Every structure is written in C-alpha cells, then in structure tokens.
Amino acid sequence: MPLDPNCCSSDQEEIAEWYVMSKLPGDDARAFEEHLLICPNCATAVEDAEEYVQAIRAAARRLRVARGL
Numbered sequence: 042m043p044l045d046p047n048c049c050s051s052d053q054e055e056i057a058e059w060y061v062m063s064k065l066p067g068d069d070a071r072a073f074e075e076h077l078l079i080c081p082n083c084a085t086a087v088e089d090a091e092e093y094v095q096a097i098r099a100a101a102r103r104l105r106v107a108r109g110l
C-alpha cells in the first residue's frame with residue numbers, strides 16, 4: 042500500500058486505525074507521520090481512530106472482568 046506524503050489515501054480511516062494500533066509497517070508509518078503534519082483530514086482521522094481504539098480496549102477490559110479473567 043503506497044503512501045504518498047502529499048496525497049490522501051482513499052482508505053485514510055483504515056490507515057489511521059492501523060497506525061494507532063501500531064499495525065502499519067515501519068516505512069508506511071513514517072510516511073503516514075509525515076503526511077499527518079500537512080494533512081488535517083488524516084490528523085482528524087487519527088484522533089477518531091484513537092478514540093475508537095480506546096473504546097474497544099475499554100470494552101475488551103470490561104468483557105475480561107465480566108468473565109472473571
């Protein structure tokens with residue numbers, strides 16, 4: 042998945058999610074970080090992804106607690 046620092050990818054939300062979950066390969070993560078500096082759209086996508094990932098983690102924690110794990 043080539044990332045152009047000057048151009049938004051069509052699946053920026055997915056990429057932002059991968060980035061937040063540290064699932065982006067190193068080169069892509071670096072390219073995306075550079076892109077973030079100049080792209081408010083993707084910066085917003087990362088903020089949304091962070092909220093989303095935190096919500097999922099909190100839910101997973103509650104689930105583990107509920108199951109007594």
Ligand SMILES: [Zn+2]
Pocket residue numbers: 048049050053076080082083084
């Ligand atoms: Zn962008």
